[in-house]
Amino acid sequence: MTFIDCHVHISDKYFFKRIDDLLLDWNEYNVEKIGAVATNLRESQRNLEIAKKYPSIILAGIGRHPWGAHKFSEQELMIFQGVAKNPEVAFIGEVGLDHYHFKEKERWEQQNQVFEQFIEIANNSKKSLMLHLTGAEEEIFEILSSSKLNVNFCCHWYSGSEKTLKKLVDLGGYFSINPNFKRSRKHRRVLDLVDQHKLLTESDGPVKFQGEQGTPKLMPLLCKEIAKELMIQPDNFAEIVKENYENYLRN
Numbered sequence: 001m002t003f004i005d006c007h008v009h010i011s012d013k014y015f016f017k018r019i020d021d022l023l024l025d026w027n028e029y030n031v032e033k034i035g036a037v038a039t040n041l042r043e044s045q046r047n048l049e050i051a052k053k054y055p056s057i058i059l060a061g062i063g064r065h066p067w068g069a070h071k072f073s074e075q076e077l078m079i080f081q082g083v084a085k086n087p088e089v090a091f092i093g094e095v096g097l098d099h100y101h102f103k104e105k106e107r108w109e110q111q112n113q114v115f116e117q118f119i120e121i122a123n124n125s126k127k128s129l130m131l132h133l134t135g136a137e138e139e140i141f142e143i144l145s146s147s148k149l150n151v152n153f154c155c156h157w158y159s160g161s162e163k164t165l166k167k168l169v170d171l172g173g174y175f176s177i178n179p180n181f182k183r184s185r186k187h188r189r190v191l192d193l194v195d196q197h198k199l200l201t202e203s204d205g206p207v208k209f210q211g212e213q214g215t216p217k218l219m220p221l222l223c224k225e226i227a228k229e230l231m232i233q234p235d236n237f238a239e240i241v242k243e244n245y246e247n248y249l250r251n
C-alpha cells in the first residue's frame with residue numbers, strides 16, 4: 001500500500017533546511033507522492049529545486065498564500081506568470097482567501113485581487129488549484145463559479161458551512177482531508193458529503209495536530225482512519241486516493 005500527501009509545506013524553512021534527511025525518513029512510510037505547496041515566490045522556487053532533485057516523489061506547487069497577499073507586487077506577478085508555464089510546475093497553490101485570520105475589508109480586496117490573478121495563471125497554464133478557504137468559503141465559491149475556471153481545484157482542510165460545501169461539490173471540487181477530521185465536526189462532514197472519488201489526503205506539515213507534527217509520515221494512519229469512517233478497506237481507499245490525485249492534477 002502506498003500513500004499520497006497532497007499538501008505539505010516542504011519549502012517552509014522548518015523542513016527545507018533538512019529536507020534531504022526528512023525525505024529519506026518519510027520514504028519509510030510508503031508515501032508515493034508529496035504535493036509541495038508554496039506561500040510565496042521564494043518557496044515556489046525552492047519547491048521547483050526540490051522537485052528537480054526528487055522528480056519521482058515531489059510535485060512542485062507555486063503561489064502566493066492569502067496571508068501575504070498585501071505584499072504581492074506587480075513584478076512578482078510577472079515572474080509567476082512566466083514560471084507557471086514551466087512543465088515542472090505541477091499545480092498552483094497554496095492560494096485563496098482568508099477572512100478568519102484577517103478581518104479588515106481592505107485586506108479582503110487585496111486577497112481577492114491576488115486570488116483572481118492566480119486563477120488566471122492556473123487557467124492559462126492548465127494547472128490545478130490548491131485552495132486555502134478559511135472563513136471565506138462562500139466568497140471562494142462565488143469567485144470560482146464566476147471565473148470560467150477550466151482547471152481542477154482542491155479545497156484544502158475545508159471547515160466551512162455545509163451549504164457552501166455542497167455548492168463546491170457541485171462545482172466539481174476535490175477535498176483534502178487531514179487528521180483534524182477526528183476533532184472538527186465541520187471537517188469531518190466532508191467525508192459524509194463528498195464522493196470518495198473526490199477525496200485526497202494531506203498533512204499540511206509542519207502544522208501540528210494535538211501536538212503531533214504534521215508530516216507525510218501520518219498518511220498510513222490517516223488513510224486507515226478515513227477508510228474506517230467510510231467503511232471500506234484501507235488499501236482500497238489508498239488506491240482510490242492515488243487515482244483521485246492523478247485525476248485532480250490532470251486538466
Ligand SMILES: [Zn+2]
Pocket residue numbers: 007009037094204
Ligand atoms: Zn497549507
